[in-house]
Amino acid sequence: MTTPRDVVVTGLGATTPLGGDVASTWRAALAGESGARTFDNDWSVKYGIPVEFGATIKVAPDEVLPRPEIKRMDPSTQYAMIAAREAWADAGSPEVDGDRLGTVVSSGIGGIWTTLDAWDTLREKGARRVLPMTVPMLMPNSATAFVSLELGARAGAHALVSACASGAEAIGYGLEMIRSGRADIVVCGGTEATIHPMPIAAFAASRTLSLRNDDPAGASRPYDTARDGFVIGEGSGIVVLEAAEHAAARGARVYAKIAGVGLTADGYHITSPEPTGDGQRRAMAAALAESGVTAKEVVHVNAHATSTVVGDLIEARSIRGVLGDDADHVALSATKSMTGHLLGGAGALETIFTVLAVHDRQAPPTINVSDPDPELVLDLVRDTPRALPEGDIAAINNSFGFGGHNVALVVTNA
């Protein structure tokens, strides 16, 4: 039996509610800043939407991208393109045969701004005014396709969709593309741009959003007793995954290793997580098994923890269930307390946080937890970062999505 190829992270890129790149985002996260703010619009008055805030993108794409790209790409693709360019440059713009380069860029929802704008145009002006770029802009594979075009990536351009687990699933698939020998480098991650009145009204209708309109920065509070739902966010995170031997041959800087992925489904309910957390445990266990990492080595978990009443605790119990007593030495971080929930971008941004936590030996904080839920059976990193131990360490990034999708990624030091 041959050893599976080691896969390392050689580039990171992001545009988020905390910053227009990885450095500013990570700095803000370590400082415990919130990216949530009151909307600068009249949606609440005009449409009666009960939620008046969200974690909007910090740096508008039209400050970064040329005008023709803004016109040809849905905002979700614009975010992904910004993040992908940063990640690619961060990786040193590696020279690689396009046939050995892949992309996996996912979105949970896709080009919804484009979809709804085109529908408005159709109703107001008729079919002849609907723009020819509408379909390539709204299709959920648009971001991965544009990134693939940009880089000349021809090993495959994929867009796995699993709601709020999409970004992590994309990275898991990138890992498998390299392990299976299909590619040497894969640019992968997730993106989302759904801060539009319709999806916000729809999420509000499902009673999953926080209604803390008077305190946007304090609204996302995973594991706090007063949590009342998630805060919608937007943005993108992209990582460059590379076969370890390929990275070594070109002398690339390596942040960390993606050691394994676990993917399961609850098969239980279209939105509610299965109450015992069985699917989540199986995902984490599979990721650890693929990684060859023992529970003892796991020192940090970036939780999916969206700040919903039910979901947060199911996950905490699942982590305890998988790690047993070794969960006692896990520094648990719930970074959605700062970023809000980037939906299809979340799993990718949180993988970046997990990679940087392992690389910098520093777990980011969880903010807004003034009264921890007494049922939380784990050690939550609150308010300020916490140092992680020296030596060989491992961390888990969990991402779960509507539909019962569970993805766990294991990150180890390089």
Place this chain on the structure above:
Amino acid sequence: MAYTENEVLAGLAEIVAEETGLPADTVTSEKSFTDDLDIDSLSMMTIVTHAEDKFGVTIPDDDVKNLATVGDAVSFITNAQA
């Protein structure tokens, strides 16, 4: 009120500039959409859609393929105005 040929050229140049990122003053009458401005069929149809909206004309698909240069399009739009 109909647009003059110069007004159509200026308006069309702005639309082309938005689509391509080229400076509007480089979009001149003799330029070929495909050879000089590197406009593919999808971009051409986007420009046509915007031009129809701006100038209140209809440019049938069968006529679009005869519009080789910016000047061809300016003439067509100018003449198509009611």
